[in-house]
Structure formats: structure tokens, C-alpha cells
Amino acid sequence: MKRRDTSSQTDKGSVDALVRDTIAALKEVRGDVEATKAAWLRYFRQGLAAKITVEELDRHLPEIARKVRYTAEQSFRVLSMIRGMYAINFGEKPSVRVESNESLSASEGTDSAVETSGEGENIQVAEEFGKLIAEEDYVAAHRLLTRGAQKAHSPAKLKKAVKTMIAYDPGPIREVEVMTDTILFDWPDKEPGDLAWVYVSLVGDSYVEAVSLVLVEEADGTRIRQLEWGRP
16 A cells, blocks of 8 residues: 655644744733744744744744734834844844735835835935944934934933843944835824834844834935834
8 A cells, every 4th residue: 555645744734833833922922022032033943943944934924923913013023023033043034025914015015115216315314323323323323313303312312222222132233234125104103204114123243133213304304203222
């Protein structure tokens, strides 16, 4: 009697079980940044250990984000964090193609962004801010804020925010990257005059953090109206 090959069924069962466990874990720790990061690391580590390909693990990211019930904005932010975190721990980045509530994928969002004339300036301002923070030039970084944001975030407050963010593992920021595939031009809290929401990854020797920026157009150019430190 010919023996049926069940290897593909076993592989599928392993993936399905890993996805179910990850969804349950993420729901349980929702709101806890460190526990969320640990759950995603466990997903990739266990998947790779089970010989599941990066492409297969990547393919399930939208499903996991949807079933955890992340909003579209949360999905983009969490999956952007995964890209940086994955690169630090495993040496390559998943593509992070995630569908929002409007079925717009991150890569499709990037295509739309490319067609927007202001995207280059958005990236430039966000990247410059990240690099100035990495260089600890908080005075220069402060100049990139809107007048209202400058009142709320003095150079001293910018420094304190950064040091607090990385207090669990102090050390210099080694790499700054604007996550171009997650730039948003429409999001729930968008205000009149806002240009874009940009996520900037800040990577140290053993940490991956970030700052999220809302950019607006002022008389003297693109400026940062709002900033939020840390991963989602």
C-alpha cells in the first residue's frame, strides 16, 4: 500500500498552530509594549525553528493583525516595528505587507506616496529629525518643530524623552530609518493642514525604538506638529 505524504499537512498544521498561539498571546498582552515585542519575537523564532520560511511567516502577518483587531494605524505602526526588530534579531526584513480596514496594503500606500510631490520633503524632514536626535543635537531638532510644538517640547524635554525611552538599555542610536512603506496620508486623528504621519525607526546596539511624527506645512517649510516616542 502506497504511503501518503503528510509532510505538507504537518507543515500547515504547525503554521496554523503558531498563528493561533500568537494571536492569543498578542490579545492577552495588548497595551504592553515589551510583552508585545516578545510575542512577535517568539512567533518568528518558533517559526524559523520549525523550518517555516520567512515568506510563509510574512504571509500571515495581515491575518494576525486583523484578528488581534488592531486599527489600520496600529497595524502599520506595529508591523513597522516588526521590520526593525526582525532585522536586528534575524538579519533580514519581512516585507510587511499589511491590509488596513480599507484593504490598502503598505506597499500600495507607498506607491500612492511616490505620486505625491511632497513625499521627498516629508522623508527629508523626518530623517533629519531622527539623525539630530541620534547626534543628541536637541537644539537643532527643536527647530524642526512647529511653533506650538516648540512650546510643548523644549530641547531639554526632547533629551529627557529620548533618555527615558531607552533607559532600559542605555546606549547611542546607531541607525535612523524612515519607514517609507508606512507613511500615512490619511489617519483617524488627522487635522486640517496635516501632510503626513511618518514612523522613524531608531536602532541601538540592542534595542529598536521609534518616534512617530505628524508633519504640517508652515510658511518656512515642512515642520513637525506632533511627536510620539516609542514603539506601539
